Amino acid sequence: xxxxxxxxxxxxxxxxxxxxxxxxxxxxxxxxxxxxxxxxxxxxxxxxxxxxxxxxxxxxxxxxxxxxxxxxxxxxxxxxxxxxxxxxxxxxxxxxxxxxxxxxxxxxxx
Amino acid sequence: xxxxxxxxxxxxxxxxxxxxxxxxxxxxxxxxxxxxxxxxxxxxxxxxxxxxxxxxxxxxxxxxxxxxxxxxxxxxxxxxxxxxxxxxxxxxxxxxxxxxxxxxxxxxxxxxxxxxxxxxxxxxxxxxxxxxxxxxxxxxxxxxxxxxxxxxxxxxxxxxxxxxxxxxxxxxxxxxxxxxxxxxxxxxxxxxxxxxxxxxxxxxxxxxxxxxxxxxxxxxxxxxxxxxxxxxxxxxxxxxx
Numbered sequence: 140x141x142x143x144x145x146x147x148x149x150x151x152x153x154x155x156x157x158x159x160x161x162x163x164x165x166x167x168x169x170x171x172x173x174x175x176x177x178x179x180x181x182x183x184x185x186x187x188x189x190x191x192x193x194x195x196x197x198x199x200x201x202x203x204x205x206x207x208x209x210x211x212x213x214x215x216x217x218x219x220x221x222x223x224x225x226x227x228x229x230x231x232x233x234x235x236x237x238x239x240x241x242x243x244x245x246x247x248x249x
Numbered sequence: 250x251x252x253x254x255x256x257x258x259x260x261x262x263x264x265x266x267x268x269x270x271x272x273x274x275x276x277x278x279x280x281x282x283x284x285x286x287x288x289x290x291x292x293x294x295x296x297x298x299x300x301x302x303x304x305x306x307x308x309x310x311x312x313x314x315x316x317x318x319x320x321x322x323x324x325x326x327x328x329x330x331x332x333x334x335x336x337x338x339x340x341x342x343x344x345x346x347x348x349x350x351x352x353x354x355x356x357x358x359x360x361x362x363x364x365x366x367x368x369x370x371x372x373x374x375x376x377x378x379x380x381x382x383x384x385x386x387x388x389x390x391x392x393x394x395x396x397x398x399x400x401x402x403x404x405x406x407x408x409x410x411x412x413x414x415x416x417x418x419x420x421x422x423x424x425x426x427x428x429x430x431x432x433x434x435x436x437x438x439x440x441x442x443x444x445x446x447x448x449x450x451x452x453x454x455x456x457x458x459x460x461x462x463x464x465x466x467x468x469x470x471x472x473x474x475x476x477x478x479x480x481x482x483x484x485x486x487x488x489x490x
Binding site for chain 2: 141142143144145146147150211214215216220
């Protein structure tokens with residue numbers, strides 16, 4: 140993928156994450172006011188399509204954003220390039236996506 | 250006119266096959282640049298010392314060296330400013346292959362200017378009249394802000410991204426590309442944006458700002474690169490739409 144598209148994708152995912160991070164932190168602060176248990180969290184999230192979409196989108200955006208960022212770090216620190224760099228970037232993206240979506244599934248599936 | 254003081258000057262000696270600092274004792278003068286010190290060593294202590302300079306007035310961009318770990322134009326760097334402890338360490342510029350002593354091979358630096366399309370792309374022939382330029386337009390002011398680069402490679406040596414990633418075009422080449430992109434007389438817009446958006450182009454920059462911090466002409470290559478990033482992304486979006 141051309142560098143300019145990766146740059147664009149990383150900026151777009153950052154834009155997507157901005158309100159999601161704010162929402163995540165706001166709900167976290169609000170929800171713990173009266174103490175919090177795992178059962179209470181799951182009671183709110185399980186079966187909720189809204190929370191599934193909220194954190195599903197979050198997981199997708201993070202996976203793309205972080206994979207592109209780590210790609211730059213790997214290129215500069217390990218001098219990786221070409222197909223090896225592309226392969227590792229895809230691996231990071233898919234790994235983060237799998238972990239993220241698995242977690243979203245675990246807390247939102249009814 | 251000597252001030253009577255003597256300073257210790259450690260100069261990087263040798264080439265790619267092996268090198269080390271060699272110390273010299275150099276008499277201090279009332280007004281003395283780092284380049285004066287290097288010239289004194291070559292004239293009075295070791296005629297085999299290799300280095301590069303031409304104009305001595307900050308115009309030609311050939312005398313840049315690493316002075317006490319910082320890239321500087323040596324002809325305009327006064328000893329008083331850098332020799333606070335009475336010792337100066339002079340080394341070749343970082344990120345460029347050393348030919349011998351303080352002289353580096355500038356080829357990779359200029360090859361990247363070419364790769365960044367940092368050359369003029371004319372619209373007209375010499376038989377046509379020169380195109381009028383309006384100095385107050387926004388584009389022209391952006392072109393002017395970036396145009397005073399003297400190709401000294403101080404920004405290139407200061408850039409940690411260049412040091413980490415040899416395919417990165419670097420601040421000087423991209424600054425030049427930005428200047429040309431804003432020049433109404435240049436017709437290379439597409440070529441410049443393609444080079445800027447390619448591997449090693451403007452999107453490799455992490456905006457750490459060493460180029461702007463160390464540019465002896467007080468240019469702002471980081472802002473030029475930011476401009477290129479915007480233009481490159483805007484062009485990519487336009488192509489899609």
